[in-house]
Amino acid sequence: MKQISGNRLLVKALKEEGVDVLFGYPGACTIDISDELYKQNNLDIILPRHEQALVHEADAYARTTGKVGVCLVTSGPGATNLVTGLATANYDSVPLVCFTGQVARHLIGNDAFQEVDIVGITRSITKYGVTVRRREDLGRIIKEAFYIARTGRPGPVLIDLPKDVMAELGSPEYPKTVNIRGYKPNSGIHVGQLKKALKLLQKAKKPLFLAGGGVNIAGAGEVFTKVAEKTQVPVVTTIMGRGAISTNHPLFIGNLGMHGAYAANMAVNNCDLLFSIGTRFNDRITGKLHEFAPHAQIVHIDIDTASISRNIHVDIPIVADAKEALLKMDAYVEPCSTGKWLKEIHAWQEEHPLTMKKRALMGPLDILQEINRQFDKAILVTDVGQHQMLVTQYAEITEKKKLIMSGGLGTMGYGLPGAIGAKIGNPDTPVIAVSGDGGMQMNIQELATAVLEELPVILCIFNNEYLGMVRQWQKLFYGKRYSMTNLRAGALSRRTDGEELPPYTPDFVKLAQSYGADGIRVTKKEEIAPAFERAKTHAKTPTVIEFILDPEEMVYPMIKPGGTLADMIMDC
Numbered sequence: 001m002k003q004i005s006g007n008r009l010l011v012k013a014l015k016e017e018g019v020d021v022l023f024g025y026p027g028a029c030t031i032d033i034s035d036e037l038y039k040q041n042n043l044d045i046i047l048p049r050h051e052q053a054l055v056h057e058a059d060a061y062a063r064t065t066g067k068v069g070v071c072l073v074t075s076g077p078g079a080t081n082l083v084t085g086l087a088t089a090n091y092d093s094v095p096l097v098c099f100t101g102q103v104a105r106h107l108i109g110n111d112a113f114q115e116v117d118i119v120g121i122t123r124s125i126t127k128y129g130v131t132v133r134r135r136e137d138l139g140r141i142i143k144e145a146f147y148i149a150r151t152g153r154p155g156p157v158l159i160d161l162p163k164d165v166m167a168e169l170g171s172p173e174y175p176k177t178v179n180i181r182g183y184k185p186n187s188g189i190h191v192g193q194l195k196k197a198l199k200l201l202q203k204a205k206k207p208l209f210l211a212g213g214g215v216n217i218a219g220a221g222e223v224f225t226k227v228a229e230k231t232q233v234p235v236v237t238t239i240m241g242r243g244a245i246s247t248n249h250p251l252f253i254g255n256l257g258m259h260g261a262y263a264a265n266m267a268v269n270n271c272d273l274l275f276s277i278g279t280r281f282n283d284r285i286t287g288k289l290h291e292f293a294p295h296a297q298i299v300h301i302d303i304d305t306a307s308i309s310r311n312i313h314v315d316i317p318i319v320a321d322a323k324e325a326l327l328k329m330d331a332y333v334e335p336c337s338t339g340k341w342l343k344e345i346h347a348w349q350e351e352h353p354l355t356m357k358k359r360a361l362m363g364p365l366d367i368l369q370e371i372n373r374q375f376d377k378a379i380l381v382t383d384v385g386q387h388q389m390l391v392t393q394y395a396e397i398t399e400k401k402k403l404i405m406s407g408g409l410g411t412m413g414y415g416l417p418g419a420i421g422a423k424i425g426n427p428d429t430p431v432i433a434v435s436g437d438g439g440m441q442m443n444i445q446e447l448a449t450a451v452l453e454e455l456p457v458i459l460c461i462f463n464n465e466y467l468g469m470v471r472q473w474q475k476l477f478y479g480k481r482y483s484m485t486n487l488r489a490g491a492l493s494r495r496t497d498g499e500e501l502p503p504y505t506p507d508f509v510k511l512a513q514s515y516g517a518d519g520i521r522v523t524k525k526e527e528i529a530p531a532f533e534r535a536k537t538h539a540k541t542p543t544v545i546e547f548i549l550d551p552e553e554m555v556y557p558m559i560k561p562g563g564t565l566a567d568m569i570m571d572c
Helices: 006-016 028-038 051-065 083-091 135-150 165-166 192-201 211-219 221-231 262-270 323-331 337-349 366-374 387-393 415-425 444-450 466-478 493-497 509-513 525-536
Strands: 023-024 044-046 070-074 096-102 127-129 156-162 207-211 236-237 252-255 271-277 297-302 316-319 378-382 403-404 431-435 458-463 517-521 542-546
Touching: 006 028, 006 135, 006 165, 006 493, 023 028, 023 051, 023 415, 028 070, 028 165, 044 316, 051 070, 051 096, 051 403, 051 415, 051 444, 083 096, 083 156, 083 387, 096 135, 127 135, 127 192, 135 156, 135 165, 156 165, 165 378, 192 271, 192 297, 192 316, 192 323, 207 262, 211 221, 211 323, 211 458, 221 323, 236 415, 252 262, 252 387, 262 337, 271 323, 297 323, 366 387, 366 458, 366 525, 378 387, 378 415, 387 466, 415 431, 415 458, 444 509, 458 525, 493 517, 509 517, 509 542, 517 525
Parallel strands: 023 044, 023 070, 070 096, 096 156, 127 156, 207 236, 207 271, 236 252, 271 297, 297 316, 378 403, 378 431, 431 458, 458 542, 517 542
Antiparallel strands: none
């Protein structure tokens, strides 16, 4: 049997795993892998402009296709630049396999050039990480990496590849099966526990479904909607669960949590059974833990055993894949008597409908309503900040519209590379990124990637000249002391004690044009629709639309820091 190098085996493994897109950035420790990749023609290699953006692109590709996202970077700073992206994917359960170059084995631990212990650095933010020490283990480790990344609760896996191991000759065989002692993802469901939960559902007078990101990850939206319709139980979602049921569905109340809808938060506060599927109960949705859903028994279905009863004590835990559990529920559930309960919820909706103050000037709601009107099918990608919360409040997410974002970690800079990864994976679907002027500048260099890959993504910048979410907290809770949030601040403002500010920089329109993208600035309501219409005419060119917004625009409702779901600020 002819032996092959580890570099060649890696390329073979990618083919065997069905990888058709690789996001990579080269360096000394991966140059041989790059050379092997050059010799094949069944794999698209995307060259981003920064490794952090590279991971976000692979992440969004994975979220929107259901495939494993694959990354390749060099050792040292190439590897450490992955950290934020790995943490982002880990929090949001995104399947990634990231290959990092490493110096030769005899140099490891000697402070060699571009040598770091990347496995050690990322141990707490990856599902699994390992340095390949022997050429004979390479195939098995790669096979296991893909299996671990996509099974159970999905997540990122990091494989560190010493240069000398990859140069070594060995078997050309790539394993067909995986058998990992100690890693047996749960594939069934405890029917007895489920039936106990459904009995509670039948008895409850005020039952409520809470759908988290796990429902969307499992692709369980359709069957979840069927279960909700059969039972007539109202639904609230986390921001990551938005779209588990169409936001236009009459049983959908809204998002809960810090910027949740009034009716959704009140429903959680007053329900007698909270039936949660695929959520981690983090602090942004619970508020004060001991006052969360104070009148409710809690059922929690989650694929991750460690997520159950970690933050909130639950009465009936069920470890299962969301889709598997919901398919079983679909077979067993019966209509519930929720008529009176639904009327109570509708009264809350009428009392405090989710809306924004009417203003003469253009506001975020005008933009989002236009996106809702013009795009029946789309993937929406957000960055992190006020605009993100506004999208989760007002964007219609239906069977044909998907929403992705950094939910768990809250990573600024995700929006633009996320849009690129989503578009690469879904070339026939419109992709719209919504970002703030702060977040957009964190990975603005990826405009080059979008232009060179001929991706007609629509990049919306909500420019309010501030880091808006932090400014909102400063306005409400810090006496309007806008420290470190004004993006026009600098030497001139310090010299004049804040009396003078230079023009905003950069000029996003000119910057877009310098990259070869189309740039549009919108200052009035009547300019919104034509801007999107113009963007839709581009078949191979990204469009940057800069919306000039008032920094006084706020995101309401809002729960006070350390408050409960009942402690909502409705307006100021």
